[in-house]
Amino acid sequence: MYDYDGDTPQWAPDEWVWASVSGWLNICDGKITVDTSTVRHVAYWSGVKVDRSQVVKYTGARVSYTKIPYERYNGYQGEAFALIPHFYKH
Amino acid sequence: MVLALCLLIFYLGTTPVSAAPFWLKPGTYVNYTVVVPEDARFGINDIMVKVDMLNERSFEALSRYLNVSRGENYVTVLWPMGTSYLSFKVLSVDNTTARILVRLELHDVVIESPDIANASVLVFSEVLTLDLETGAYIVNGTPVARPSFFVDPSAPPEPGALLLNVTVPEGGNWVMRVENLSYSRYKDFEVLTYLRTFHPPFIYLESEVVPFSLSGPNYSCSGGTSFSALYDSSTGLMIASDLSATPPEFVLMGIIRSSMEDVNASRALRRFLAEGADKRWLQGWNLYATNVEFPEERSLERPTSPLTYYFAFTVLVAFAVGFRDFRRWIR
Numbered sequence: 001m002y003d004y005d006g007d008t009p010q011w012a013p014d015e016w017v018w019a020s021v022s023g024w025l026n027i028c029d030g031k032i033t034v035d036t037s038t039v040r041h042v043a044y045w046s047g048v049k050v051d052r053s054q055v056v057k058y059t060g061a062r063v064s065y066t067k068i069p070y071e072r073y074n075g076y077q078g079e080a081f082a083l084i085p086h087f088y089k090h
Numbered sequence: 091m092v093l094a095l096c097l098l099i100f101y102l103g104t105t106p107v108s109a110a111p112f113w114l115k116p117g118t119y120v121n122y123t124v125v126v127p128e129d130a131r132f133g134i135n136d137i138m139v140k141v142d143m144l145n146e147r148s149f150e151a152l153s154r155y156l157n158v159s160r161g162e163n164y165v166t167v168l169w170p171m172g173t174s175y176l177s178f179k180v181l182s183v184d185n186t187t188a189r190i191l192v193r194l195e196l197h198d199v200v201i202e203s204p205d206i207a208n209a210s211v212l213v214f215s216e217v218l219t220l221d222l223e224t225g226a227y228i229v230n231g232t233p234v235a236r237p238s239f240f241v242d243p244s245a246p247p248e249p250g251a252l253l254l255n256v257t258v259p260e261g262g263n264w265v266m267r268v269e270n271l272s273y274s275r276y277k278d279f280e281v282l283t284y285l286r287t288f289h290p291p292f293i294y295l296e297s298e299v300v301p302f303s304l305s306g307p308n309y310s311c312s313g314g315t316s317f318s319a320l321y322d323s324s325t326g327l328m329i330a331s332d333l334s335a336t337p338p339e340f341v342l343m344g345i346i347r348s349s350m351e352d353v354n355a356s357r358a359l360r361r362f363l364a365e366g367a368d369k370r371w372l373q374g375w376n377l378y379a380t381n382v383e384f385p386e387e388r389s390l391e392r393p394t395s396p397l398t399y400y401f402a403f404t405v406l407v408a409f410a411v412g413f414r415d416f417r418r419w420i421r
């Protein structure tokens with residue numbers, strides 16, 4: 001089993017941003033945790049301005065996330081953002 | 091009379107040359123805000139904090155919520171859910187330097203910790219020394235960054251100029267330079283802020299991106315840090331910044347990257363774009379208070395060049411001579 005979060009703002013068929021983050025789950029002693037070594041970040045886009053070097057891929061002690069700052073051609077700025085926590089409680 | 095005129099002409103001929111703006115005096119403040127309404131979605135705003143770059147005050151504030159040790163190689167992320175404030179205050183000015191207090195106040199901050207914690211207010215602050223001659227912040231005599239909240243409108247930093255030059259622990263040397271300086275961006279628009287409406291001409295500054303890749307025992311992250319903002323051409327003050335702009339002062343304070351969206355401004359901008367209006371909001375830090383005085387609007391504006399006074403003076407003398415000759419002639 002793995003955990004996944006995605007964010008896909010879209011304005012037209014060829015104008016979109018896709019940010020996602022996923023990771024495999026460990027289930028041990030009734031605790032569910034994310035195996036941080038398997039965390040994978042995805043960043044794709046079409047028809048918007050994105051500086052690849054500005055895309056944030058973060059895997060920390062408690063959460064992992066992907067953030068894509070973009071600018072539409074009309075000048076509007078925004079961010080696609082996906083996050084998974086590493087710990088789940090019952 | 092002649093002496094007074096000579097003095098006046100001498101005074102106009104010697105406008106002082108300094109990187110410091112006329113308003114830089116003790117007590118001057120310039121405040122910005124990022125307004126986030128309650129219905130904004132989670133995660134829009136975040137700041138990435140490198141724990142071993144925090145000063146003692148900021149570390150104390152954060153370590154109340156986050157289980158980290160001083161000097162630990164860790165990057166944590168804070169999610170301010172409420173409205174945030176960024177203020178610059180001139181504490182003192184002497185012949186060569188000024189002391190500037192930079193204060194970042196975050197509200198309703200979600201912090202990763204054993205359980206997700208929530209700080210109602212979190213403050214990061216730093217007192218920086220500004221060298222008035224070069225216009226750069228200095229640490230032990232070495233220039234480390236340029237202020238984000240103003241530029242010298244008569245000599246803004248040109249492409250290639252240093253905005254940031256610091257060593258990030260485990261991250262090497264971070265050098266951020268000006269990539270582009272534009273006088274035409276927003277030239278056909280009014281730019282709105284919480285304080286007032288600004289009219290062109292503007293100065294728009296855009297930096298290069300500083301790409302980074304950091305890791306430690308408990309984390310790894312990659313991304314980029316950059317800065318871009320719009321400036322008022324009369325006072326040189328920053329009017330507003332872009333959404334993912336990280337002011338160079340942040341990096342000096344240990345905040346290596348930030349994205350701060352003024353959600354209220356974004357909504358207003360969306361309306362302007364839909365209506366095709368000639369008004370704009372920028373989507374990052376927006377000016378909301380200052381005691382710097384702005385000159386009157388364009389039609390009443392004082393001449394910008396001392397030369398204009400010379401011309402006015404010449405015309406006055408010509409009239410006086412003409413008037414004298416006219417009186418002689420009718421006599």
